Amino acid sequence: MFGIDIPLPDFWVVYFFIFWVLVGSTAAPVVFRHKGHHPLIGIVVGAAVGALSGIAFTLLLAALQPLADLLDDPLASILVSIVVSAAIILALLAFVRRFVPESGGAGPRAVEAAGGPRAPVTYSARVDKVDPGWQSVQALRASVVIMLAGLTLIPVIWMAMTAFKSYPDAVASPPKVVFDPTLEGIVTLMTKRRNLDSAQIAEYEARDDLNWADRIMLKSGKAIIGQSDYVKRLRNSLIIAGTSTVLSVSMGLLAAYAFSRFRVPGEGDLLFFILSTRMLPPVVVTIPIFLMYRELGLYDTHLGLIALYTAFNLSFSVWLLKGFIDEIPKEYEEAALVDGYTRLQAFRRIVMPEAVTGIAATTVFCFIFAWNEYAFALMLTTDKARTAPPHIPSMIGSGVVEWAAIAAGSLFFLIPVVIVTFALRKYLLRGVTFGAIRQG
Amino acid sequence: MATIELINVEKKFGDVHAVKPMNLTVRDGEFVVLLGPSGCGKTTTLRMISGLEAVTGGQILLNGRDVTWERPSDRDIAFVFQFFALYSHMTARENIAFPLQAQGERREVVRQRVEDVSRLLRMEHVLDVRPGALSGGDQQRVALARALVRHPAAFLMDEPLGALDADFRETMRAEIKRLHIDQHATTVYVTHDQIEAMAMGDRIVVMSDADVQQVGTPAEVYHDPANLFVARFIGSPGMNLVPGRYVRGVLHLAEGATYKVPDAWAPSLDAATRGDGDLILGFRPEAATVGVDSAIPATVYATDLHGGYTMLHLELGNNTIIHARTTREAKYAINTPVRFDLDPAMVRFFDPATEAAIIPEVRA
Ligand SMILES: Nc1ncnc2c1ncn2[C@@H]1O[C@H](COP(=O)(O)OP(=O)(O)OP(=O)(O)O)[C@@H](O)[C@H]1O
Numbered sequence A: 001m002f003g004i005d006i007p008l009p010d011f012w013v014v015y016f017f018i019f020w021v022l023v024g025s026t027a028a029p030v031v032f033r034h035k036g037h038h039p040l041i042g043i044v045v046g047a048a049v050g051a052l053s054g055i056a057f058t059l060l061l062a063a064l065q066p067l068a069d070l071l072d073d074p075l076a077s078i079l080v081s082i083v084v085s086a087a088i089i090l091a092l093l094a095f096v097r098r099f100v101p102e103s104g105g106a107g108p109r110a111v112e113a114a115g116g117p118r119a120p121v122t123y124s125a126r127v128d129k130v131d132p133g134w135q136s137v138q139a140l141r142a143s144v145v146i147m148l149a150g151l152t153l154i155p156v157i158w159m160a161m162t163a164f165k166s167y168p169d170a171v172a173s174p175p176k177v178v179f180d181p182t183l184e185g186i187v188t189l190m191t192k193r194r195n196l197d198s199a200q201i202a203e204y205e206a207r208d209d210l211n212w213a214d215r216i217m218l219k220s221g222k223a224i225i226g227q228s229d230y231v232k233r234l235r236n237s238l239i240i241a242g243t244s245t246v247l248s249v250s251m252g253l254l255a256a257y258a259f260s261r262f263r264v265p266g267e268g269d270l271l272f273f274i275l276s277t278r279m280l281p282p283v284v285v286t287i288p289i290f291l292m293y294r295e296l297g298l299y300d301t302h303l304g305l306i307a308l309y310t311a312f313n314l315s316f317s318v319w320l321l322k323g324f325i326d327e328i329p330k331e332y333e334e335a336a337l338v339d340g341y342t343r344l345q346a347f348r349r350i351v352m353p354e355a356v357t358g359i360a361a362t363t364v365f366c367f368i369f370a371w372n373e374y375a376f377a378l379m380l381t382t383d384k385a386r387t388a389p390p391h392i393p394s395m396i397g398s399g400v401v402e403w404a405a406i407a408a409g410s411l412f413f414l415i416p417v418v419i420v421t422f423a424l425r426k427y428l429l430r431g432v433t434f435g436a437i438r439q440g
Numbered sequence B: 001m002a003t004i005e006l007i008n009v010e011k012k013f014g015d016v017h018a019v020k021p022m023n024l025t026v027r028d029g030e031f032v033v034l035l036g037p038s039g040c041g042k043t044t045t046l047r048m049i050s051g052l053e054a055v056t057g058g059q060i061l062l063n064g065r066d067v068t069w070e071r072p073s074d075r076d077i078a079f080v081f082q083f084f085a086l087y088s089h090m091t092a093r094e095n096i097a098f099p100l101q102a103q104g105e106r107r108e109v110v111r112q113r114v115e116d117v118s119r120l121l122r123m124e125h126v127l128d129v130r131p132g133a134l135s136g137g138d139q140q141r142v143a144l145a146r147a148l149v150r151h152p153a154a155f156l157m158d159e160p161l162g163a164l165d166a167d168f169r170e171t172m173r174a175e176i177k178r179l180h181i182d183q184h185a186t187t188v189y190v191t192h193d194q195i196e197a198m199a200m201g202d203r204i205v206v207m208s209d210a211d212v213q214q215v216g217t218p219a220e221v222y223h224d225p226a227n228l229f230v231a232r233f234i235g236s237p238g239m240n241l242v243p244g245r246y247v248r249g250v251l252h253l254a255e256g257a258t259y260k261v262p263d264a265w266a267p268s269l270d271a272a273t274r275g276d277g278d279l280i281l282g283f284r285p286e287a288a289t290v291g292v293d294s295a296i297p298a299t300v301y302a303t304d305l306h307g308g309y310t311m312l313h314l315e316l317g318n319n320t321i322i323h324a325r326t327t328r329e330a331k332y333a334i335n336t337p338v339r340f341d342l343d344p345a346m347v348r349f350f351d352p353a354t355e356a357a358i359i360p361e362v363r364a
C-alpha cells in the first residue's frame, strides 16, 4: 500500500504505526502536564513522535529486506525493526521529558519539593504512583495492553471488514486494508439470486421498480429472486438458544434454591449425579440421541434442540447458581418470612434480586453455549429447525465462495451474543455485594 | 400488646441441647433481656419464639394462644437480626416499607408510616441510600425502623447493638429504651453484654450452657445471684468469691485470716453446713471498705483509677485476688499491707458443691 516492498502485509505496518502513535500520544501528555503545559500539546507532540517511529519502522523493514534475504529468515528483520523502532520512540520520549521547558505561566508548584506534582493530590495514591515518570510508564503499559487486546480482536475486525468488501476486494492478494465498502456481501447473504445474461441486464436496468438491494446485485449481473435461508437459520438460532437459556436458568434457579435452602435427602449424591452429565463430551452421545429423536419425532424440531440444550445447560446452571444462592444469608429470607411474606414471595422479592449477578452470569454462559453449539445442530436438524452454526460453513458449498457473504453471516451471528453480554455487563461486573450483613 | 409464654420449650440439634427446657413469661409491655455468653442458646430461643426454628419440645403461647406450630408470618412479631439482614438491592426506604407491603397497605399509608418512623429514629436523611453505603449506626436504625413500622405485637431483637462502637452504643441503647417506653411494646432483647442488660432490662434472663441460670430484675441478679455463674458473669469485675471453711459463726480464710459472718446469716449457714463445712463467701467490690483496724488482712496487688473511683486489687494469700472500690483520692503503694471490712448487708454465701447461693432464713 505504501509501494514499498516489505515482507509484512500492509496490515501489520498499519498496526505498528497505530501502536507507536498511541504510545506517543498517551505517554507524552503526562510529561507536558507535569511541566505545566496543556496536555493537548503533549498529545500532538506525542503523536508526531509516534509517527516518526512508525515511519522508521517501515523504512527499517524495507532496508532490512536484503538482510532477511541473506539470513533466509524474514522474522529476524521484523524483530530487529520492532526493537530499533521501540528504541527510537523511547529515546524520543526521553528527549521530550528532558528538554521540554517548564512552563512559566502555570504558577508555583502545588507541592514545593523537587519533582512534586502540579496539582494537589486530592485522591488516595501512594507517593511513587504520583511520580510523572511512573505515570508515563503506566501510560506506555496501557498502550501495550490495548494493542495486545486489539490484536485478539483482529480476526473479528477482519471479518467485519470482509463483510463489506466486494468480491474482488475480498479475494485480493495481498489482502486489502483500504477498500470501497459495499453492501454486496450482506445482500448476497440475505437473498437468493439468479444470473442474468446481458439482454436481461439491460432489461432490468430499464425498470424503475428496483430497490437499492436489486441495484447492488445488478452490478454483478444478478437478480434477486427471494429471501435466503440465512434469515430463517438465524431466527431458529434465536428461538432455540433464547428459549433453552430461559428454561435452563429458571429451572436451574429453582433447583439451586432448593439444594441451598432445604434438606434434600441425598443432596450430595444428587448434585454429583447432575454434574456427571458433564463428564463425557456430549458428542459421544450424538448417535444414540439421533436414533432416539428419530423415534420420538423430535428430529429437526425446535423442541428437540431446546430440550437437548436445556438438559446440557441445566447441570451447569444448577451448580453455578447454587454457589451464588449459598452466599445469600438465610436471614434475608427469614426477615421477610417474619414480616408476613410467603416463601415464594420472599424468593421472588429477596433471593432473586440478591442473586442477580449469578443469574446474569449463568444466562450469558448458557446462551453462549446454546448459541454456538454446532455438532448436535448439524446431526439433529436438516431444514426446519436448522440453526446458524451448521448453516454458515455450508454456504461455502460449491463454485464461487462468497467470502463477503460468509463474513457478513458470521458478523450477524455474533451480534446477539454481544447484545446479551453487553446488556448484562452491569450485573456481571457488579460483583457480589452484601448489603448490611455486618462482619462478625 | 402481647404476653409471651414459654412452657418447657427446648431445642436439640442432633443430641445436643441448644436450649434446655425453658420456662419464661414475658408480661405485656415488658422489656426482657436474654443475657449469656456466646453460644448459650440466646439466638435459638428467639428463633423459636418467632417460629423460624421448630421446637423439639414444649409450648409457646402468644397472648394465651398456642402458636407453637404457627408460621412466622402469622405470629405478628418483628425480628431484628443479629446481622441486620438489610436487603442490599433496596434503598433504606424500600427496606423499611417492605414489611408493610406484605400487608398490602395502600401506597400513601406506606409512605406516611415510613416517614413517621424515620422521623422517630431521626434518619430521614438516609432514606434514599442503600444499606451498603450506610454507617453501622444508620444500618441499625434501618433495621429498627423495619421492625417498628409494622406496630407488631412483640419485638425480638438479637444483639442489635453488637456492631456499634462503645460511644454510639450508649446513644442507641437510650434510644431503644426510650422507644420501648413510648410504645410500651413487649420486647425480648438478646445481648451478651451484661452492662447493656442491666441498663435496659425490666427483667434479665441469665443463660449459660443452654440453660436458664436465673430470672430476675437487674437489681436481683446483681445483688442476689442464684449461683456462682451469675455471680461471676454479672458486674465488671464480677463478684469477689473467696473460699473458706465455716466453723460455728466464723469463716476461716486462707493463711489464718478469719471473717465473722453477720449474725443474721449464722442460722442459715449453720443449717447449710451442719455447723462445720466449706463455703464460698461472695461480695461486690463496693461492699469492701479498707480501714486501719478492719478485720481481714491483705496486701495491695495493684491499683487502677477508673475516673470516679479507684479499684484496688488485693491479695488474700493463696493467690486469691479480690477487688475493692475506694475513693479516687486513695493512694496505695503496691505490696502495702492493708485491712478491710465487709458491709454485712452485702455479703452472700455459696455452696461450693452445688454452686448455688445459700438462701438466708432471715434476710439482714
Ligand atoms: N442450625 C444449627 N445446627 C446445629 N447447631 C446449631 C445450629 N444453630 C445453633 N447451633 C448451636 O446451638 C448453640 C446455641 O446457639 P445460639 O446461636 O443460640 O447461641 P447464641 O447464644 O445466640 O450465641 P451468640 O452470642 O454467639 O450469638 C450453639 O452451640 C450452636 O453451635
Ligand SMILES: [Mg+2]
Pocket: B042, B043, B044, B082, B158
Ligand atoms: Mg446469637
